[in-house]
Amino acid sequence: MEQKKYWQSFGELNQTTAYQSAAQDEFQEELPFEADDKGLLEVKTPRRDFLKYLGFSTAAAAVAASCEIPVTKAIPYVNKPEDVIPGVANYYATTFVQDGEVVPALAKVRDGRPIKIEGNELSPVTLGGTSPRMQASVLDLYDTSRLPYPMANGKEVSTFDAFDKMVAADFARIGNAPVVLLTSSVTSPTTRLVIDQFLGRFPGSRHVTYDAVSYSGMLLANEATYGRRAIPSLNLAAAKVIVGLSSDFLASGINPVEMNRQYGIGRKLNVKNPAMSRHIQFESMMSMTGANADERYHHRPSETGAVALALYAALGGAVTAPALDQRLQQAIQKTAATLTKNRGASIVLAGSNDPNIQIIVNGINELVGANGATINWTSTYNTKQGIDADMVKLVDDMNAGAIGALLIHEANPAYNYYDTKRFSDGLKKVKFAVSFNPKMDETSELCKYVIPDHHYLESWGDAEPKTGFVSLIQPTINPLFKTRQWQDSLLKWSGATNDYLAFFRQYWIGRLGGVPNWDKALQDGVINGGVSTRTVITSPTSSSPDTGRSVNAPQPMVNAGGGRTGFNGASVAQAAAAVGSLKKGGTTELVLYQKVTIGAGQQANNPWLHEAPDPVTKATWDNYAIISPALAKSLFKIDIEKRGDADDYEVHPEKQVIRITANGKVIELPIIIVPGTNPNTIAIALGYGRGTDAAKDGDDDDKRKVQIDKARRNIGKAGGATGKNAFPLVTFNGVTRDYFIPAVNVAEAGYKYKVAQSQTHQTHEGRTEVVLETTLATLMKDPEMFEERREELHKDFAPKTGNFERDATLYPLFPKPGIKWGMSIDLNSCTGCQACVVACIAENNVAVVGKNEVARFHDMHWLRIDRYFSGNLENPSVIFQPMLCQHCDNAPCENVCPVAATMHSSEGINMMAYNRCIGTRYCANNCPYKVRRFNWADYMGADSFPDNQRDEISDASFMMNEDLTRMVLNPDVTVRSRGVMEKCTFCVQRCQDGKLKAKKESRPLKSGENGEFDLKTACQQACPTDAIVFGNVNDKQSAVTRHRADNQDRLFYVIEMLHTLPNVSYLAKVRNNDAIIHLGEGEKQETIGGQQGKQEEGQEGQGQPVNKEPQH
Template structure:
């Protein structure tokens, strides 16, 4: 973490009195919806903030230390996070491509089906390419794992590939070297290992589910039978795998069908954003809540969680409780449902009503319910969840068990313990680390870095020269997935061929090519992957090969009869004197990779799940929870400026992690936002700033992993604090015994929660399903002005009239729309200090509102792009006509007219315009320019910008339609935010087409327009959010105007 007093001069210390806030809430005083504790308390600082466009300090230059930090993050060489220059860039000469391939047409992008992986699991994508340069990632609509959508990490892979901080050359003991020099030493040392059967060879990789890599692993282990291959993912599915193994008696994977579930119970599981398959799960969950008219069915969600998540934010009923108490909740529910061996405890009195309501709903929906346990819970909770699903008859309907897709099975944490022990004992002569970064993210109790130094030859293949590479003898640059051939499986077993869109930018190789070097085989990645599938695809191979590349998945009917691709590779047999793991037996052959068929309709083996005894917990001290960061995950995206600047979904913090605590804990400990504390846990101490998060359980603390990087790159290094220093292998997700110590220091965190605040206005509307059934027009009754009168005759649009509708029921607040918009429209990263001044550049923001008490408030999300107002207040004040209205209803920006008066921004009631205070966009670093969308102008300093409804996509579709002599089809144009949204919450289309989806959305009784009382006539409207609370637990919903 940077110095604790950093930013103190421009920061405002929290003056919130939590006791006073509680009294105000008790008396129903203050706003119904609130963004922050400061707004709820109506502090003077917040009122001053509202009166000004930007926070205090925006007109001040920072002190020298902060300025140096500013320039470090914002330098042109970084090209990702800020000011490259404060002047217009010089003109450059360009040379046309005169011998273009036949399929390449300048100005017309091509799309390639491929896959990108996260945590080892693939997401099927379509990548847009301009003249051989990948520029944008979209979901593959034909791929069952993505259904055409993506997550934020997938969107940000473009920036990751073009990151100028990526590893570019082979490094040998700190000096630049070559692949040939490496190959010579590598070959000699491998010869020594081969003579010993590989007894001293260890390979450590990230979790992988590549069929081709699995085959290479088998071949390699045949040559080195005593070698060991370990897979480790710091944010991996350790407890999930263990729970399935305990429940089924074998390795397996669970595949959930949320679209078939009427009642869903989540036990600390963030299935909307943090599980393998979350993109599909989010879509299916949202499909069960698309209420358009009275009588439409709607699912119901119960969530018991130990740290606020987006799944909890969408819950109809949320039970915040400590992580160590979730098991008791699960066992009580299991016992009430008649599950044998649940060993229920009495639980807390305040749980009773919530549990009884959940049990009653589950009982009434046998076979149409679903219970999901989260990775942060121990294996016993997962076993209880599987037992409940079995008791309810959900197996085969909402839950299916399939063969595991990972290449190596077993307990990853135990494998890491054994590896550390082998290194410490001097049993490892060669360690090859592929993609992983164990020096940074291995459990603290393993002391991995110190033991790794005892290895004779240490080799690291990775995208970056990270912490592990600096401790290695050899660092080898690894090719990005968009630069190399490969294949990968999705969470459901669907296989996709990974094809490159561009030649490697640097002198890099893929993992397939490295393994080929080890086996003296062809190092060509294309031939390796192609030869593997040549033995497995049916019919004419060339034709089949082209089909699977084009479709982006391997369909079951394309596999040869009797030949299957194993869904998992057995864990390599350990060599003496190591103790074999109990779960190293090879699983049975899987179904073809793209067939997510269940292994059976019932739990395999025992017929009834045997629930283990309750986990014993001590009650001493507070509870410490570890969670992957929502934006940079386990730290692998720490150098990605898009993700660093993206506000975290619940706290809306950027560029930092924090010590998250609940309001009651803050009161008891005498803590406020920005206070710096020591976290003392199991003899280790880490220091970090406090952030009070409404809804966080009492007596517990949550810290996000992934920060505190020492060698991440110029964007990610030294951001936040390293929570891995407290994380141990026996308590990877939570543990008791934490002590908080207030240091008396202060650290300014940066948050966007009060940016663009609009006081005293009716912005967000919601109701319950019962309310909508009885009172379908409740949304209209909340309007200030039902039929505004105008002296002007409305403009008649004879052609297209574009508009958008956003379904607030479907929106889960995941921020994918923000990143997709940034990638599509060349939106720059401003940097931490600029965000602190309110100068973030996102064209679409996702506002987060709390409602209710501090300890368990309801959470609402609302995406806010430019409203494309028909009577836009920005247009009438621009002195140079830089913002004008098009004949298709768009509020257009003419960048070269803009002189930067900012009158338009001051006059915009929605606060959606963004101004380039500096030259944020880098125009010097060549590799960064490759990733830009050539259809979108890169803006200079002094220019205003905003959402354009992706006008470049509109223009492409208009040209195609005109050439073909037709009108633009409904759905032919999808904005970047619309197509990326995993829940399908955003709909764009032609308002003059009565059959278009957007018109159908706007006909809904739930449709309303933000601030329509101002008579701006926005073209973007919202469908009010609908929740489905259990009547036995529901509280009355306020029907009067709700002000944020």
């Protein structure tokens, strides 16, 4: 078998000259003063004179500054709150709710400041998992662009009473004209009651649900086939076969955290569970979900319906299979055979918003026995309830002048509606409008009144993402601004005398059967019983919790009922006829998608999310047009298989810009070439271009500057004017909104645009065995397939004694008694979702550097997720690998530091003494894993250096220097300054906290025995798939020890042949397909950066053949 090659970039694939040159240089540019030294480095001053003058100038500066440390006084409480201990964190159970994502959470509060969000392990829905958006939501609390007070006609209103009187007068003025409440999907049972009470005061009024990204097609399809306009619960954990049809369910589906958790369970593989789910993906672009698939096939966006119809026919459905190319036909027949073999344990998911395609998929799930097994109609989702036709009717009524008042909450149609002009024109004809949105966003600008809502960490509430599963929301801090919870406004305007807290509390006390059960539910955060495993306190305004009583589950909120109704088979025949009559797409087609970080743009001003790289493209801070290598070659004459073209495209951050014309609308974006993209497809991410609708391409510079300044003022420094808004490209087909456009025109725009990608940062040049993978069939046939590699490796280092650890080093072997920290990462479970990356930023005060600094290789993330391609360019396989400091026992970085700023602790942690570091960067040069980060500037603003580098640091990094935003910083972690090296510390502050907890209770440290932990690292706790395990490796019963022992056949260490003895281990990636990997004598798997495929010198520009493998 031809050996496999892994590559992160096209330069690495082709071993271009620029790639090899860059990989040899640890730092891609000189120090700032070296780049512009103005002759300083050429001055021939004797060393003695230099030190003499340096000492004098330092002394003079010290005298001028008086060298006096500012005095800060600690003022004690007069009456200390019972729950507050200075320096000790409290945890409040709450719930993160945004755009259909509902995740029970724990908010960590230090000295009155929420600083970190964790998942609530008591939730049976998410089991403690998190997402990048949830992890970053704490930063939104301290966003200085939030509206600080209510406004009327663009001016501040001093008091809420005055505001209420103004609104009441307008309600009286409109008479009997209808009042419409426009919101995103409401999952709160008590909020629905408040809405009903409010609308009951205004005859003829209604509530319209509008979601930024529509699932209307799925709702209508379920209504047609099952008689219920609802989305049933899914159980991916019970599925042996998962088929995705243009469905990015891991990144942006129905409640992605729940989907990741279930998906991860099915991907767990060990000697006790030698089976795993098989994931087959059909799609047009390389999505995060598709990158995790065992088998992946690409097609045009316009062929999604044909693929679904062909699969239905292959399973025995009474329809005529449409004509598809041979490659897809073979894939569909193979997929149908796999589904049939696993009937009752399979599921098919579609991401299309076309009701006809969803109806066909419902028919497929009927044929494979999914309903009642992997699909459950007894519990349905309460998220994504918007119907597109309802919103269209509302806009029509607005333009007809038939709406008296429009109240808007968590909806921004002036930004994300497919026809923003028609909505804006209609809003002008509404007698008055009120926005509850927290910012002066695109819609709020058009409203007469704006009364900003609380952040969820300042609010009371509840959420029921699916029937029977309720979680509660409670405040963790007093409101930072003059805001009011929007439910309080509705109650006030409906004439109620009580506020929302009283309403909410009374409702649940009645439902739960008394105050003790209410307190217990508030403490746990979820209403499903169970015992908390950590100290979680209730809000100070609540009674003390009674943990001695169980909590009764409430009745379902909406979509109630038993199992599904009978299946309407006739609807499939009608849908098949409709899909068969669809026109074929043009030469080039467009698909619109959501990133796992930015989503639909609600958190567009969050720099943590912008700086977290996209899992597939590794790009930050922008959206762009994803194109295939074939389209790049035909349109831009970029042949990335040629060394010269690959260098020109990849080495410089400036990318060619493509002009896309769709339905008369034009958008210009830089291109990113992604292998695995269908040759006729372009993909663009939604959620960008906030606040810049008026700043169109072609406008003069002055007009664009005015619009950009306004966007950054209203939306924020990080989100305003970042990227381009692709929502105007969405179309409406008369029933639902479409997120693919079957025919677009493309052309070169004639200029370039800077894109900050990190895929070529920190490469392992010349290294082997960075990732390992196999197939399930191979592993079952030869469970010890990697053992020979391990034996050969150890034999080379210790040929005589066989003692690899002792004899493969010049240094003495020190005993490691007591605690020794270690980590194990399962590549089979990691989906690349970036939750761990954002959690590390929040926990460890990792600096935001901004787009320009990322483009200069100055990103500061302690943890990165490397993305590796393997196979041919048309349809490669993908592996995600979290990479952090390996905390080597033989750490190369420790030997070279001239001031011993990096050293090894007695517990196996490679530590940094920041105040000792002088910034030589020798440690980074000597680190084979490239995981150390250097502070090129004072990004966190601890001194005045940012003032000297305003041209080099973006507004986003200055946002982190504002007094309010700095409240998010973790006081347990030092804020690093300029000239200091930093890296992962295994969350040493958490290690200390866990040890102290065990010591106070006079017991051994709990490190995963029986599922009990005294501590978890931030990345481990955030991971929705449990891919990361951490603990004491000297404890034979710890989770990390058992994780390694149970998976010994897949265990490996990165670049193990260097004998650095890392304390981070990995489990090889396993793909569940039918391929058998034959490793003959003398053969081995190639990983990355090896010698295979290198061209001889002088052949640059002649093209590099790509490793050819059977195409999926």
